[in-house]
Amino acid sequence: MPLFNQLKEYRSRLGINQTELGKLAGVSRQTISLIERGDYSPSVALALKLAKICRVQVEDIFQYEEEQHEGKENEQL
């Protein structure tokens, strides 16, 4: 799924490392790392939790960008 995120930027603004963010969100450091690298799309609950910790809207951190062919299909519909 083409889900992009700015979690690393928002985490840096908070001045905390992955372990600390993981502790705050109740997940492991690896999970935070996987999300930041775009290797894992978090559940809605975790995305909301991370947004709450960063004190922003979930859309500020996570953006869903449709792939080109998907966009063309939608246009045709």
Added chain:
Amino acid sequence: MKEKKTNSYKKALKVMGSAMVVGGVLGSIFGGIYQVSLETGSGFNGTGITELIRSVLTPLLGIIFAVCVVLEERTYRKLKRICEKQQTAEDEECDRLEYEEEKEGGFGMNVSVVSQILSILVLTFGYSMKYITTDGHAIPFLAACVVFIACFIYNYFWQIRYVKLVQKTHPEKKGDPASLKFQEQWLESCDEAEKEIIYRSAYKTYMTVNRTIPVLLAGTMVAHLYLDTGIFAVVVVSAIWMLTQFTYTHSCVKLRETRGLLR
């Protein structure tokens, strides 16, 4: 849509045809070897191998045990170093170290399981009342049993040490490694991304088992045909196949139940 269906049937027929050809070729090769061995009187019943392994039962088990101890202790020391480094490492360095930890841990677990399986295989060659009760084989067999048990105890404690080390590095990981419910307790303490990794690996394992079991079943049937190994091996492999399939379908149905996915 219809064309797709026809293609699938054609593909299935091709796969079945290929399997029959491969079976025919393998059958003729085995049949040829069997016929030649009968004509030359060299024997093709595995007696030679059984006798050879029986004569070196204890030393062979000892070698397996020694190799396993050396490899697992080396792996444990490496793991300990990796885990210690993780305590002070930066995020990027931590990613690399955790990958190393996973790799080394996987290697250690594989060595542990392989050594146990090899020990069972080797001991089975002498695991016959007919053999034990004749020509003073009882004492060497008992000695082999001692090495076999020592290997199992060592592996059991190695796995506990490994789990404890991981739990020390990642305190959020729960579960008593000596408990029968360890796997469930461990899974319960994993977060969503870790669970996804476990589920994906489990599905891959299921697919591998489903592809391997028919081959194993054919192998045990061929072995019974030429070596007269008995039908027990065929029954066991069939039982494993059925168990795997029933467990998977049962789990799928259960998860479709209301709130099943939440459990």
